[in-house]
Amino acid sequence: MKRRDFLKTSIAASAAILGTTELSADVHQARNYNNEISEVNFPEKARMIVHSDRPPLLESPMSTFTRGITENDKFFVRWHLPDIPQHYDPDKYTIEINGLVEKELKITLKELKTGFEQVEVAAVQQCGGNSRSSFSPITGGIQWGNGAMGCAKFKGVRLRDILNRAGLKKGASWVGFNGRETAAYYKTPDFVRELNMDELDDHVILAYEMNGEDLPYLNGYPIRLVIPGYYSDSWVKMLSHITVTNKYKHLFFMDKGYRIADNKCECETPDHLYKTTKPITIMNVKSIIGFPENGMKMYHNSEIVVRGVAWDDGAGISKVMVSTDNGKTWDEALLKQENGRYAYTEFRYAFKPAKYGKLTFMAKAINNLGAEQPLSKDIGWNRGGYKYNGIHEVTVEII
Amino acid sequence: MKKLLLITILLTGSLFAQVKGNIEVPYIPYKVKMGKGFTTVQANCLTCHSFGYVLNMGKQPKSFWKGKIHKMVADFKAPITKKDQAIIANYLTEYYGNGKLK
Numbered sequence: 466m467k468r469r470d471f472l473k474t475s476i477a478a479s480a481a482i483l484g485t486t487e488l489s490a491d492v493h494q495a496r497n498y499n500n501e502i503s504e505v506n507f508p509e510k511a512r513m514i515v516h517s518d519r520p521p522l523l524e525s526p527m528s529t530f531t532r533g534i535t536e537n538d539k540f541f542v543r544w545h546l547p548d549i550p551q552h553y554d555p556d557k558y559t560i561e562i563n564g565l566v567e568k569e570l571k572i573t574l575k576e577l578k579t580g581f582e583q584v585e586v587a588a589v590q591q592c593g594g595n596s597r598s599s600f601s602p603i604t605g606g607i608q609w610g611n612g613a614m615g616c617a618k619f620k621g622v623r624l625r626d627i628l629n630r631a632g633l634k635k636g637a638s639w640v641g642f643n644g645r646e647t648a649a650y651y652k653t654p655d656f657v658r659e660l661n662m663d664e665l666d667d668h669v670i671l672a673y674e675m676n677g678e679d680l681p682y683l684n685g686y687p688i689r690l691v692i693p694g695y696y697s698d699s700w701v702k703m704l705s706h707i708t709v710t711n712k713y714k715h716l717f718f719m720d721k722g723y724r725i726a727d728n729k730c731e732c733e734t735p736d737h738l739y740k741t742t743k744p745i746t747i748m749n750v751k752s753i754i755g756f757p758e759n760g761m762k763m764y765h766n767s768e769i770v771v772r773g774v775a776w777d778d779g780a781g782i783s784k785v786m787v788s789t790d791n792g793k794t795w796d797e798a799l800l801k802q803e804n805g806r807y808a809y810t811e812f813r814y815a816f817k818p819a820k821y822g823k824l825t826f827m828a829k830a831i832n833n834l835g836a837e838q839p840l841s842k843d844i845g846w847n848r849g850g851y852k853y854n855g856i857h858e859v860t861v862e863i864i
Numbered sequence: 865m866k867k868l869l870l871i872t873i874l875l876t877g878s879l880f881a882q883v884k885g886n887i888e889v890p891y892i893p894y895k896v897k898m899g900k901g902f903t904t905v906q907a908n909c910l911t912c913h914s915f916g917y918v919l920n921m922g923k924q925p926k927s928f929w930k931g932k933i934h935k936m937v938a939d940f941k942a943p944i945t946k947k948d949q950a951i952i953a954n955y956l957t958e959y960y961g962n963g964k965l966k
Binding site: 517518519520551603607648649653679681683686 | 883886887890891892911912913916920941942943
């Protein structure tokens with residue numbers, strides 16, 4: 466039995482536990498997670514908030530989110546399995562395209578860079594569990610702060626062009642992506658993602674460059690998938706195989722991970738989990754204040770310029786509103802949009818404090834379809850802690 | 865023009881890796897509470913992930929930790945015996961519990 470076949474049966478066997486809960490509704494303790502910037506430096510990375518060394522889980526510090534493009538060395542890192550290959554020879558690296566194709570392909574990194582049209586797209590890459598620690602009671606998954614995200618200019622080749630080169634056979638409707646990270650145990654599911662052909666557009670690329678440099682190793686060197694507008698769970702790193710199929714394969718990371726209640730509010734309670742779930746797919750409208758940060762002391766006579774970033778799934782941000790009176794009134798921030806609709810919109814808002822003491826800034830993004838961020842108290846809970854987009858609040862002290 | 869062409873060839877032609885040699889992901893010595901059951905935690909849990917995964921959750925009730933252990937066994941296929949599962953649950957509840965069962 467091949468490993469894949471085994472996985473299919475073992476996952477079917479474990480499907481029975483879907484719908485159980487490990488939570489209780491009365492867990493309302495203040496959380497005290499480590500959001501300190503670590504002294505330990507990871508390969509090619511600046512100082513980051515480190516949640517784990519193996520697999521590496523690195524979160525960007527909040528100060529990263531004052532600018533529209535996130536530097537590679539501050540870009541967040543999330544791996545699912547403990548064993549990451551330590552070295553690739555760029556001259557020998559290949560990706561395989563197989564399955565329901567006319568001609569199976571092995572493409573080297575060099576061929577990818579020279580044999581296809583080279584394209585660029587700036588896109589926000591955000592973990593579906595970004596801001597998860599804002600949910601209460603605690604949900605499953607890594608308890609990220611707001612820094613499991615970034616925005617970069619990715620360069621590479623359209624997935625469409627590669628599939629066209631291979632030629633799709635009749636019935637080709639799903640594409641599976643596998644990377645080179647591996648588990649400690651043979652039976653642990655591979656991190657394979659599947660996308661329906663209908664979800665693929667010309668913006669989906671196989672990227673080998675980020676902000677004009679090689680992808681950092683921990684961000685998927687030498688090739689990763691980039692799916693603008695989508696949460697980054699399917700942006701497979703160290704891409705090795707692209708497999709075209711006619712049928713959706715039931716895989717752990719598709720059937721159990723990265724899913725949310727399949728109802729209108731995408732919400733449920735720990736005691737009443739919603740029966741059906743759906744993949745998290747496209748990002749909702751959100752903004753984060755990068756400066757100032759919670760707890761900062763600000764001089765009363767100085768003009769404060771609040772800075773942050775806003776984004777959605779590519780519909781585009783139309784406004785970011787800022788409130789300094791706990792949401793009673795809202796004022797429009799200045800926007801800077803220079804990297805296209807999938808990238809961060811930068812916002813800034815100048816404010817001169819009139820009073821001493823505590824001052825709270827709130828930022829609310831609104832997109833071109835009129836969707837706006839809810840207040841944090843209005844966010845519905847979900848067991849996986851996905852898609853949190855509550856209005857960000859930052860409280861400082863004016864001295 | 866010739867110069868421009870040469871630059872283009874250099875840019876697309878050579879493939880130098882940004883990093884020379886192997887990548888080493890650093891090892892973090894987490895401040896772990898030593899106590900009854902830790903060797904079992906070490907042998908089972910830390911094969912797949914660092915202790916950071918435990919600390920990241922904060923202090924939680926016993927039911928939470930039991931749910932996590934179940935997830936590792938059922939979803940990630942960690943071969944943890946029933947006996948070891950109980951030892952791990954007790955360790956986590958003792959040292960990373962919040963005093964509640966649920």
